[in-house]
Amino acid sequence: MKVRALFVIVGCAWVSGALAIDTTRLPDPALQARYEALTHELRCMQCQNQSIADSPVGLAADLRREVAEQLTAGRTDDEVRDYMAARYGDFILFRPRMSARTAWLWSLPGLLLIGGAVVAWRIVRRRSTMAANDPEFDAGDEER
């Protein structure tokens, strides 16, 4: 029984390895980790909803080669991102960068949180003043 389970696990692992689109292996494990992170955050421009790490099309393979070569040559992650964005536009980056155009995108969640806190605080304050000014309300509250 145990042996069979082991076969299934090993089999699944083998198949997922065989199905991987990107088989690039860089000599340095740290470089390999950066390579994998970067290729997962760059968009495949041909398919648009896949990263270049997951896409089987030729252009994605070319862009992966470009990332691998640039990292091996000692470029930083940001330099690679800039290189891609200069050619394909910010659209190629799955993580939008902070700029004048995307400032609203990044600040909106914070602003909404502050707005919600202000509304909540005002409601609580109104209720508490209502309760303080209304002796009946107060008494009724105590009875319960």
Add this chain to the structure above:
Amino acid sequence: MTRYLLPLAAFALLAIVLGVGIKQSKTKGVVVSPLIGREAPDFTLPDLLAPPKKFDSRSMAGRWYALNVWGTWCVECRAEHEVLVAARQAARLPIIGLNWKDDEAEARSWLAQLGNPYEAVPIDAEGRVAIDYGVYGAPETFLIDPRGVIVHKQIGPLTPEIWERDFVRRATSPTGEGS
């Protein structure tokens, strides 16, 4: 008062956001190139039409030209090809055909069969020049001015109307910007 004003303001904001989204939906999927208005990247590649020689993009300095990215594996390029051949016969704007990740023999027989609209055919076998130009799907066509600046980019096949309006008219008007 604020009781009604606040939901109304929220609704107005939502309507604006959705309205902008609907207006832009026509161009969804078309990515505007950041290279427009910038200098076209220089390159030197072997020329399919004159084997030992190489094509240098700097040799086009001082002239308007169109850079058409194509490949024999590209289905829409076949439909576009007759537009290019007709454009060459009209001879109003030279066309350079960047042959993208293609098989040389197949590219040659394609031009022999369908006609050659190109002044030169640089072979980009590894796709490196295509990356420099931000190409993501053939056919794509760039209009480059005499200073070497990319003025316009067409994504997808050219039609006679698009060729006339976006390419020839821009290149032949005295100010360099078609009306």
